[in-house]
Amino acid sequence: MRLKNKIALVTGAAGGIGSAVARRFAQEGATVIVSDINREGSEKVLDEIRTGGGAGAIMLADVLKEDEIVALFERIKKEYGRLDILASIAGTDVENDTSVDEISYDKMSLNIDVSLKSCIMSCREASKIMMPQNYGRIVNMSSIVYRGSPMQFTYSAAKGGVAAFTRSMALALGMYNITVNALAPALVEVDMIKNILGPEMWEALKQDCSSRYPLGRVGQPLDVANCALFLASDEASFITGQIIEISGGARL
Ligand SMILES: NC(=O)c1ccc[n+]([C@@H]2O[C@H](COP(=O)([O-])OP(=O)(O)OC[C@H]3O[C@@H](n4cnc5c(N)ncnc54)[C@H](O)[C@@H]3O)[C@@H](O)[C@H]2O)c1
Numbered sequence: 001m002r003l004k005n006k007i008a009l010v011t012g013a014a015g016g017i018g019s020a021v022a023r024r025f026a027q028e029g030a031t032v033i034v035s036d037i038n039r040e041g042s043e044k045v046l047d048e049i050r051t052g053g054g055a056g057a058i059m060l061a062d063v064l065k066e067d068e069i070v071a072l073f074e075r076i077k078k079e080y081g082r083l084d085i086l087a088s089i090a091g092t093d094v095e096n097d098t099s100v101d102e103i104s105y106d107k108m109s110l111n112i113d114v115s116l117k118s119c120i121m122s123c124r125e126a127s128k129i130m131m132p133q134n135y136g137r138i139v140n141m142s143s144i145v146y147r148g149s150p151m152q153f154t155y156s157a158a159k160g161g162v163a164a165f166t167r168s169m170a171l172a173l174g175m176y177n178i179t180v181n182a183l184a185p186a187l188v189e190v191d192m193i194k195n196i197l198g199p200e201m202w203e204a205l206k207q208d209c210s211s212r213y214p215l216g217r218v219g220q221p222l223d224v225a226n227c228a229l230f231l232a233s234d235e236a237s238f239i240t241g242q243i244i245e246i247s248g249g250a251r252l
Pocket of ligand 1: 011015017035061062063064092141188189192
Protein backbone atom coordinates (compact mmCIF):
# COMPACT_ATOMS: atom_id res chain seq x y z
CA MET A 1 0.00 0.00 0.00
CA ARG A 2 1.52 3.26 -1.17
CA LEU A 3 -0.31 5.60 1.23
CA LYS A 4 -0.54 3.39 4.31
CA ASN A 5 -1.28 5.35 7.52
CA LYS A 6 -1.50 8.66 5.63
CA ILE A 7 -4.23 11.24 6.28
CA ALA A 8 -5.37 12.78 2.99
CA LEU A 9 -7.76 15.65 2.31
CA VAL A 10 -9.42 15.80 -1.12
CA THR A 11 -11.46 18.93 -1.96
CA GLY A 12 -13.98 18.66 -4.78
CA ALA A 13 -14.14 15.00 -3.79
CA ALA A 14 -17.72 14.50 -4.96
CA GLY A 15 -16.83 15.42 -8.55
CA GLY A 16 -15.69 13.30 -11.47
CA ILE A 17 -11.95 13.72 -10.95
CA GLY A 18 -12.03 14.36 -7.17
CA SER A 19 -14.01 11.18 -6.48
CA ALA A 20 -11.53 9.12 -8.53
CA VAL A 21 -8.65 10.67 -6.56
CA ALA A 22 -10.41 9.97 -3.24
CA ARG A 23 -11.11 6.32 -4.18
CA ARG A 24 -7.57 5.78 -5.47
CA PHE A 25 -5.98 7.25 -2.32
CA ALA A 26 -8.21 5.04 -0.15
CA GLN A 27 -7.35 1.92 -2.18
CA GLU A 28 -3.70 2.58 -1.32
CA GLY A 29 -4.35 2.81 2.41
CA ALA A 30 -4.93 6.50 3.11
CA THR A 31 -7.67 7.69 5.43
CA VAL A 32 -9.47 10.07 3.09
CA ILE A 33 -11.31 13.20 4.18
CA VAL A 34 -13.94 13.72 1.50
CA SER A 35 -14.67 17.45 1.21
CA ASP A 36 -17.09 19.19 -1.15
CA ILE A 37 -20.22 21.34 -1.08
CA ASN A 38 -22.25 18.44 -2.44
CA ARG A 39 -23.41 16.37 0.55
CA GLU A 40 -25.17 13.62 -1.42
CA GLY A 41 -22.22 13.18 -3.77
CA SER A 42 -19.80 13.10 -0.84
CA GLU A 43 -21.84 10.40 0.91
CA LYS A 44 -21.79 8.28 -2.25
CA VAL A 45 -17.99 8.58 -2.49
CA LEU A 46 -17.49 7.66 1.17
CA ASP A 47 -19.80 4.65 0.70
CA GLU A 48 -17.69 3.54 -2.28
CA ILE A 49 -14.51 3.96 -0.24
CA ARG A 50 -15.90 1.87 2.63
CA THR A 51 -17.29 -0.78 0.28
CA GLY A 52 -13.79 -1.10 -1.15
CA GLY A 53 -12.39 -1.71 2.34
CA GLY A 54 -11.05 1.82 2.79
CA ALA A 55 -11.46 4.43 5.51
CA GLY A 56 -12.53 8.05 5.50
CA ALA A 57 -14.85 10.78 6.68
CA ILE A 58 -16.91 13.58 5.20
CA MET A 59 -16.15 17.20 6.06
CA LEU A 60 -18.22 19.54 3.91
CA ALA A 61 -16.75 22.96 3.14
CA ASP A 62 -17.36 25.71 0.61
CA VAL A 63 -13.95 26.68 -0.76
CA LEU A 64 -15.32 30.09 -1.76
CA LYS A 65 -15.45 30.96 1.94
CA GLU A 66 -12.24 31.57 3.87
CA ASP A 67 -13.85 30.82 7.24
CA GLU A 68 -15.07 27.41 6.03
CA ILE A 69 -11.59 26.54 4.71
CA VAL A 70 -9.99 27.57 8.01
CA ALA A 71 -12.58 25.56 9.98
CA LEU A 72 -12.01 22.49 7.76
CA PHE A 73 -8.26 22.38 8.47
CA GLU A 74 -8.75 23.14 12.18
CA ARG A 75 -11.16 20.20 12.40
CA ILE A 76 -8.66 17.90 10.67
CA LYS A 77 -5.92 19.00 13.09
CA LYS A 78 -8.22 18.41 16.04
CA GLU A 79 -9.55 15.01 14.93
CA TYR A 80 -6.44 13.49 13.31
CA GLY A 81 -3.56 15.53 14.73
CA ARG A 82 -1.87 15.69 11.30
CA LEU A 83 -2.41 16.03 7.54
CA ASP A 84 -0.05 14.25 5.17
CA ILE A 85 -1.67 14.91 1.79
CA LEU A 86 -3.76 17.72 0.32
CA ALA A 87 -5.34 17.21 -3.10
CA SER A 88 -6.94 20.56 -3.90
CA ILE A 89 -9.28 19.52 -6.72
CA ALA A 90 -12.39 21.72 -6.29
CA GLY A 91 -13.00 24.06 -9.20
CA THR A 92 -15.17 24.82 -12.17
CA ASP A 93 -15.39 27.03 -15.27
CA VAL A 94 -18.31 29.44 -15.38
CA GLU A 95 -17.09 31.43 -18.39
CA ASN A 96 -16.47 29.05 -21.27
CA ASP A 97 -16.68 30.14 -24.91
CA THR A 98 -16.92 33.89 -24.19
CA SER A 99 -15.10 36.28 -26.50
CA VAL A 100 -12.47 38.55 -24.98
CA ASP A 101 -14.59 41.69 -25.40
CA GLU A 102 -17.44 40.07 -23.51
CA ILE A 103 -15.64 38.95 -20.37
CA SER A 104 -17.99 39.33 -17.42
CA TYR A 105 -16.58 40.81 -14.21
CA ASP A 106 -18.74 38.55 -12.06
CA LYS A 107 -17.91 35.34 -13.93
CA MET A 108 -14.22 36.24 -14.00
CA SER A 109 -14.33 36.81 -10.25
CA LEU A 110 -16.02 33.47 -9.64
CA ASN A 111 -13.50 31.61 -11.81
CA ILE A 112 -10.61 33.19 -9.94
CA ASP A 113 -12.26 32.62 -6.55
CA VAL A 114 -13.17 28.97 -7.08
CA SER A 115 -9.99 27.80 -8.79
CA LEU A 116 -7.21 30.10 -7.62
CA LYS A 117 -8.13 31.71 -4.30
CA SER A 118 -9.48 28.41 -2.98
CA CYS A 119 -6.19 26.72 -3.85
CA ILE A 120 -4.12 29.45 -2.20
CA MET A 121 -6.21 29.39 0.98
CA SER A 122 -6.18 25.58 1.16
CA CYS A 123 -2.40 25.51 0.73
CA ARG A 124 -1.97 28.21 3.37
CA GLU A 125 -3.97 26.22 5.90
CA ALA A 126 -2.28 22.92 4.94
CA SER A 127 1.16 24.47 5.37
CA LYS A 128 0.30 25.44 8.96
CA ILE A 129 -0.14 21.75 9.76
CA MET A 130 2.53 20.33 7.46
CA MET A 131 5.45 22.65 8.31
CA PRO A 132 5.64 21.68 12.02
CA GLN A 133 5.32 17.97 11.17
CA ASN A 134 8.09 18.33 8.56
CA TYR A 135 6.15 16.33 5.99
CA GLY A 136 3.59 16.99 3.30
CA ARG A 137 2.43 16.22 -0.21
CA ILE A 138 0.33 18.87 -1.92
CA VAL A 139 -1.30 18.20 -5.29
CA ASN A 140 -3.06 21.19 -6.86
CA MET A 141 -5.41 21.24 -9.84
CA SER A 142 -4.37 23.37 -12.80
CA SER A 143 -5.41 22.55 -16.40
CA ILE A 144 -3.73 22.24 -19.77
CA VAL A 145 -5.24 25.66 -20.55
CA TYR A 146 -2.77 27.23 -18.12
CA ARG A 147 -0.80 27.55 -21.36
CA GLY A 148 -3.55 29.83 -22.71
CA SER A 149 -6.89 29.32 -24.42
CA PRO A 150 -8.87 31.49 -26.85
CA MET A 151 -12.11 30.08 -25.40
CA GLN A 152 -11.43 30.15 -21.66
CA PHE A 153 -9.76 33.47 -20.87
CA THR A 154 -10.56 33.78 -17.19
CA TYR A 155 -10.48 30.05 -16.38
CA SER A 156 -7.05 29.74 -18.02
CA ALA A 157 -5.86 32.80 -16.09
CA ALA A 158 -7.02 31.20 -12.83
CA LYS A 159 -5.37 27.87 -13.69
CA GLY A 160 -2.19 29.72 -14.75
CA GLY A 161 -2.27 31.32 -11.32
CA VAL A 162 -2.50 27.87 -9.74
CA ALA A 163 0.60 26.81 -11.71
CA ALA A 164 2.58 29.89 -10.62
CA PHE A 165 1.46 29.57 -7.00
CA THR A 166 2.40 25.88 -7.00
CA ARG A 167 5.95 26.71 -8.06
CA SER A 168 6.21 29.48 -5.44
CA MET A 169 4.96 27.13 -2.70
CA ALA A 170 7.42 24.46 -3.81
CA LEU A 171 10.29 26.96 -3.48
CA ALA A 172 9.21 27.95 0.02
CA LEU A 173 8.22 24.56 1.44
CA GLY A 174 10.99 22.26 0.20
CA MET A 175 12.97 22.87 3.39
CA TYR A 176 10.06 21.38 5.35
CA ASN A 177 10.01 18.17 3.29
CA ILE A 178 6.79 19.28 1.64
CA THR A 179 6.38 18.74 -2.10
CA VAL A 180 3.94 20.88 -4.09
CA ASN A 181 2.94 19.91 -7.63
CA ALA A 182 0.00 20.55 -9.94
CA LEU A 183 -2.00 18.45 -12.36
CA ALA A 184 -2.76 19.94 -15.77
CA PRO A 185 -5.23 17.68 -17.58
CA ALA A 186 -6.59 18.14 -21.07
CA LEU A 187 -10.24 17.14 -21.59
CA VAL A 188 -11.32 14.52 -19.05
CA GLU A 189 -14.62 12.69 -19.44
CA VAL A 190 -16.79 13.66 -16.45
CA ASP A 191 -20.57 13.77 -15.98
CA MET A 192 -20.52 17.51 -15.29
CA ILE A 193 -19.28 18.32 -18.83
CA LYS A 194 -21.51 15.68 -20.44
CA ASN A 195 -24.59 17.02 -18.64
CA ILE A 196 -23.86 20.62 -19.64
CA LEU A 197 -23.22 19.78 -23.30
CA GLY A 198 -25.79 17.02 -23.86
CA PRO A 199 -24.99 13.78 -25.71
CA GLU A 200 -24.57 15.17 -29.24
CA MET A 201 -22.28 18.07 -28.40
CA TRP A 202 -20.31 15.87 -26.01
CA GLU A 203 -19.70 13.25 -28.71
CA ALA A 204 -18.62 15.96 -31.17
CA LEU A 205 -16.18 17.45 -28.62
CA LYS A 206 -14.84 14.04 -27.67
CA GLN A 207 -14.27 13.09 -31.33
CA ASP A 208 -12.60 16.42 -32.07
CA CYS A 209 -10.23 16.18 -29.09
CA SER A 210 -9.50 12.49 -29.69
CA SER A 211 -8.49 13.28 -33.26
CA ARG A 212 -6.10 16.01 -32.06
CA TYR A 213 -4.55 14.31 -29.02
CA PRO A 214 -1.59 12.12 -30.08
CA LEU A 215 -2.82 9.21 -27.94
CA GLY A 216 -6.14 9.30 -29.79
CA ARG A 217 -8.53 9.59 -26.83
CA VAL A 218 -9.69 11.99 -24.13
CA GLY A 219 -8.73 11.48 -20.50
CA GLN A 220 -10.55 9.47 -17.87
CA PRO A 221 -10.73 10.46 -14.19
CA LEU A 222 -8.56 7.45 -13.32
CA ASP A 223 -5.76 8.80 -15.57
CA VAL A 224 -5.66 11.90 -13.38
CA ALA A 225 -6.12 9.97 -10.13
CA ASN A 226 -3.16 7.69 -10.90
CA CYS A 227 -0.93 10.73 -11.39
CA ALA A 228 -2.24 12.34 -8.18
CA LEU A 229 -1.50 9.08 -6.33
CA PHE A 230 2.08 9.03 -7.59
CA LEU A 231 2.66 12.67 -6.59
CA ALA A 232 1.09 12.03 -3.17
CA SER A 233 3.26 8.98 -2.54
CA ASP A 234 6.84 8.74 -1.31
CA GLU A 235 7.85 7.47 -4.77
CA ALA A 236 7.65 11.15 -5.80
CA SER A 237 9.65 12.50 -2.85
CA PHE A 238 12.22 14.24 -5.13
CA ILE A 239 9.62 15.87 -7.41
CA THR A 240 8.35 19.35 -6.55
CA GLY A 241 7.21 22.50 -8.32
CA GLN A 242 6.12 20.57 -11.40
CA ILE A 243 3.04 21.11 -13.55
CA ILE A 244 2.28 17.65 -14.87
CA GLU A 245 0.32 17.58 -18.12
CA ILE A 246 -2.05 14.61 -18.24
CA SER A 247 -3.06 15.24 -21.77
CA GLY A 248 -2.50 12.32 -24.09
CA GLY A 249 0.20 14.49 -25.66
CA ALA A 250 -2.12 17.43 -26.43
CA ARG A 251 -0.40 20.79 -26.94
CA LEU A 252 3.08 19.28 -27.40
N1 LIG B 1 -12.89 17.58 -16.62
C1 LIG B 1 -11.92 18.20 -17.28
O1 LIG B 1 -11.83 18.12 -18.52
C2 LIG B 1 -10.88 19.02 -16.53
C3 LIG B 1 -9.70 19.35 -17.20
C4 LIG B 1 -8.74 20.11 -16.53
C5 LIG B 1 -8.94 20.50 -15.22
N2 LIG B 1 -10.11 20.17 -14.59
C6 LIG B 1 -10.27 20.61 -13.20
O2 LIG B 1 -10.44 19.46 -12.39
C7 LIG B 1 -11.19 19.80 -11.22
C8 LIG B 1 -12.34 18.82 -11.06
O3 LIG B 1 -13.23 18.99 -12.14
P1 LIG B 1 -14.20 17.84 -12.66
O4 LIG B 1 -14.03 17.79 -14.12
O5 LIG B 1 -14.07 16.64 -11.84
O6 LIG B 1 -15.62 18.57 -12.43
P2 LIG B 1 -16.79 18.25 -11.40
O7 LIG B 1 -17.77 19.36 -11.55
O8 LIG B 1 -17.24 16.85 -11.57
O9 LIG B 1 -16.06 18.36 -9.97
C9 LIG B 1 -15.86 19.58 -9.31
C10 LIG B 1 -16.24 19.38 -7.85
O10 LIG B 1 -15.91 20.58 -7.14
C11 LIG B 1 -16.98 20.88 -6.27
N3 LIG B 1 -17.05 22.31 -6.00
C12 LIG B 1 -17.39 23.29 -6.87
N4 LIG B 1 -17.42 24.47 -6.23
C13 LIG B 1 -17.09 24.21 -4.93
C14 LIG B 1 -16.98 25.01 -3.79
N5 LIG B 1 -17.24 26.32 -3.83
N6 LIG B 1 -16.61 24.43 -2.62
C15 LIG B 1 -16.37 23.09 -2.56
N7 LIG B 1 -16.47 22.27 -3.62
C16 LIG B 1 -16.84 22.83 -4.79
C17 LIG B 1 -18.23 20.41 -7.01
O11 LIG B 1 -19.33 20.21 -6.12
C18 LIG B 1 -17.74 19.14 -7.67
O12 LIG B 1 -17.97 18.01 -6.85
C19 LIG B 1 -11.61 21.26 -11.40
O13 LIG B 1 -10.69 22.10 -10.70
C20 LIG B 1 -11.47 21.49 -12.90
O14 LIG B 1 -11.25 22.83 -13.22
C21 LIG B 1 -11.08 19.43 -15.21
